[in-house]
Amino acid sequence: MASVFSTEAPAPDPTRSASAPFSALSLFRPGDWFVFLAACAFCLVSFPLAWRGGVAEKLVVRQGGRVFAELDLSRASRIDIPGPIGTTTVAVEDGRARVVSDPGIHQYCVRQGWLERAGEIAICAPNEVSLEIAGSDKVYDSLNY
Amino acid sequence: MTRSIIELETTQEDHRVARIAAAAIALALVDSAIPLPLPGIKPGLANIVTMFVLARYGWSTAAWVTGLRVVASGILLGHFLSPAFFLSVAGAVASLAVLAFAVRLPDRVFGPVTWSLFAAFAHIAGQVLLVRLWLIPGNGVFYLVPFFAAAALIFGTINGVITARLLGDTGSVREFGAQNA
Numbered sequence: 001m002a003s004v005f006s007t008e009a010p011a012p013d014p015t016r017s018a019s020a021p022f023s024a025l026s027l028f029r030p031g032d033w034f035v036f037l038a039a040c041a042f043c044l045v046s047f048p049l050a051w052r053g054g055v056a057e058k059l060v061v062r063q064g065g066r067v068f069a070e071l072d073l074s075r076a077s078r079i080d081i082p083g084p085i086g087t088t089t090v091a092v093e094d095g096r097a098r099v100v101s102d103p104g105i106h107q108y109c110v111r112q113g114w115l116e117r118a119g120e121i122a123i124c125a126p127n128e129v130s131l132e133i134a135g136s137d138k139v140y141d142s143l144n145y
Numbered sequence: 146m147t148r149s150i151i152e153l154e155t156t157q158e159d160h161r162v163a164r165i166a167a168a169a170i171a172l173a174l175v176d177s178a179i180p181l182p183l184p185g186i187k188p189g190l191a192n193i194v195t196m197f198v199l200a201r202y203g204w205s206t207a208a209w210v211t212g213l214r215v216v217a218s219g220i221l222l223g224h225f226l227s228p229a230f231f232l233s234v235a236g237a238v239a240s241l242a243v244l245a246f247a248v249r250l251p252d253r254v255f256g257p258v259t260w261s262l263f264a265a266f267a268h269i270a271g272q273v274l275l276v277r278l279w280l281i282p283g284n285g286v287f288y289l290v291p292f293f294a295a296a297a298l299i300f301g302t303i304n305g306v307i308t309a310r311l312l313g314d315t316g317s318v319r320e321f322g323a324q325n326a
Binding site: 024031039040042043046050073 | 250255
């Protein structure tokens with residue numbers, strides 16, 4: 001293969017003198033071509049593999065037991081969820097999510113702070129809103145397990 | 146007050162390691178001075194030295210040279226013990242581990258280009274793993290993998306060709322040896 005591109009033999013000659021013309025392709029040994037092509041193939045394959053949708057982690061927001069919204073954690077956003085006693089505001093920032101405000105009395109879900117890891121949950125029971133981080137690798141749900 | 150002179154016993158090998166490590170550190174500085182669009186991508190010119198030493202003097206000398214280069218260039222560039230330093234360590238450890246294997250491949254079939262590609266991909270793999278496990282525990286870093294892989298392919302090939310050239314070129318090897326003597 002190398003000989004197509006260069007006039008020198010593909011196998012490098014260890015005794016080649018310093019004055020020999022520089023030909024990069026002649027420095028490839030047969031196996032090097034194989035490794036090079038495998039590396040090229042890996043690069044090509046890595047684009048669709050890394051960029052398919054499944055990699056991104058997302059936040060699942062439920063209201064009254066139904067999925068209200070699914071938010072991409074890699075994009076900052078803020079949504080208002082209407083419930084029986086008012087509006088719950090949820091914010092996504094820097095790959096994590098939290099309840100910004102909630103009409104409930106105890107404010108448990110607001111005080112819980114940022115949810116960062118897959119499987120983390122915040123529940124605003126009075127307003128029937130729940131947040132869950134859904135990741136590619138789901139950890140055990142210790143509430144149900 | 147008596148003056149005491151501490152004299153360290155140094156071997157030929159120590160001198161050689163120090164001399165080559167100095168060359169590697171210089172190349173690491175050149176590396177970091179070359180502007181590239183994505184942080185974390187650099188030509189890895191210092192790896193040429195690692196592979197050259199690996200072929201000439203064996204793995205343990207290559208490991209010494211690489212270790213000294215990582216620490217010294219970390220101090221010189223001001224990122225010693227910072228995350229960038231640990232990334233550099235992770236890349237160096239991964240590529241040295243892979244090189245230990247790659248250098249044992251049959252000589253006739255696989256040359257420096259193979260070593261270089263293996264080392265370059267191991268380097269990014271080590272770094273991406275460290276980022277994923279420690280620095281940014283999320284899958285976002287994998288979005289960048291294609292860019293890292295493309296950089297490893299391009300620079301790995303170029304560095305491999307340069308190393309093959311240096312090793313095949315008896316003239317420069319003699320020069321190198323003459324400086325050592």
